[in-house]
Amino acid sequence: MDPFAPPPFGAPADLGEPDPRDRPARLAVGVVGAGRVGTALGEALDRAGHRVVAASAVSEQSRRRAAERLPDAALTSPQEVVAAADLVLLTVPDDALAELAGGLVATGADVAGKLVAHTSGRYGTAVLNPLTRAGGLPLALHPVMTFTGRPDDTGRLSGVSFGVTAPDPLRPVAEALVLEMGGEPVWIAEDRRALYHAALAGGANHLVTLVVEAMDLLRAAGVGEPGRMLGPLLGASLDNALRLGLDGLTGPVARGDAGTVADHVAELARVSPEGLRAYVALARLTADRALAAGLLKPEDAERLLEVLAD
Structure with missing residues (x-):
């Protein structure tokens, strides 16, 4: 028997059925770490027809959120969550994930034949090796989205990319779960996860x-509503960057205007020394990229870098 053979589950429910969770071969889902991400993904899977049967939460805020968004889930220990579930979501902070994986095995949690998925961007499936050796079926499903803990978090998953890492036999399962949550799977190699997350x-x-x-x-310059001023400019800049790449670059560095950059450096040194360091680092990177792309003449780049070096 293939150790990575997943438990079967059906296609998303058809429109018009009274309750998609009544379809056969749905997964029982457990959430270890019912924070912002865990409750959003749990709710998305519930809407797709799976059943969130158990969850663990440490803080009172997480317990309230789980009760509101995962009302059918029993709030219990991580070990009991694993025991109740076919699919276990480990939605804890990155630094706690390795300890959790090892701790579940050390306390005798039976993961054999169960799908075990984490949502960390930093890690692939290697961090789950203790669970894999115990018979678990490892998945890394990282939603590329920020979560605020608000009710609209689940809706934000629609059309969102998920960075996915999984053993080859489990790739169809990982893909199906992401699609059911409304996301788009993007495959990330195990040894590229840190770069991807950075x-x-x-x-x-x-x-x-x-x-x-x-x-x-x-505000320091006297602008009463800086958000209102920045919104259109930053929206256009982000759109240009995503559509055009470096060809969307504008401003004094792209023009080679060393005098303007020198004025910026002098004023930032007076008003925001911390901001100055970031400005200089980003201006250097911008100049280097613009020079390499042929957008900036070498002599202009030299003048800019002299100003930034000072």
Whole structure:
């Protein structure tokens, strides 16, 4: 018998059926770590016709969220969640995942023949090796979306990419689960997971920091509603970057305007020394990329880099 042969489950329910969960061969789902991500994915799987039967939660806020969004799930221990489920979602922080995988095995949780999926962007399936050796069927299903804990989190999964890593025999199962949640599976090799996650975190998380910094600087410059001013500009810049790549670059660095950049450096040194370091690092990277792409003349790049070096 193939150790990776998954338990069967049916196609998504047809429209018009009273309750898709009444279809045969649906999975019993357990959520270990009923936080923002776990409750959103659990709710999405429930809507697809699976049954979320058990969940574990540590904080009072997580317990309330689980009770609201996964009302049919018994709140219990991680070991009992595993015992009740065919598909176990391990939706805990990245740094806790390896310890959880080992701890479940050490406490005798029976994972043989069960699908065990985590939602970490950082890891592939190797982090689940203790569970795999115990007969678990490992999946890495990372939704490329931010979750706020609000009721609209589940709706945000529609059309969202999932970074997926799975053993070859389980790829159809991983793909089916992602599609059922409304997502789009994108396959990430095990040894590329850290790079994949660094790209996402650098783009999304640092974008928030840059926008907040820009809003603070505009307030210091006397702008009463910096969000209103920045919205159209940043929306157009993001659209240009996604559609055109570096060809969408504008501004003083792209023009080779070293004098303007020098003024920026001097003013930021006075108002926001922390912001200055980020500005200089990003301006250097922008100049290097613009030079390599032929958008910036070598002599202009040299003047820019001199200003940034000072």
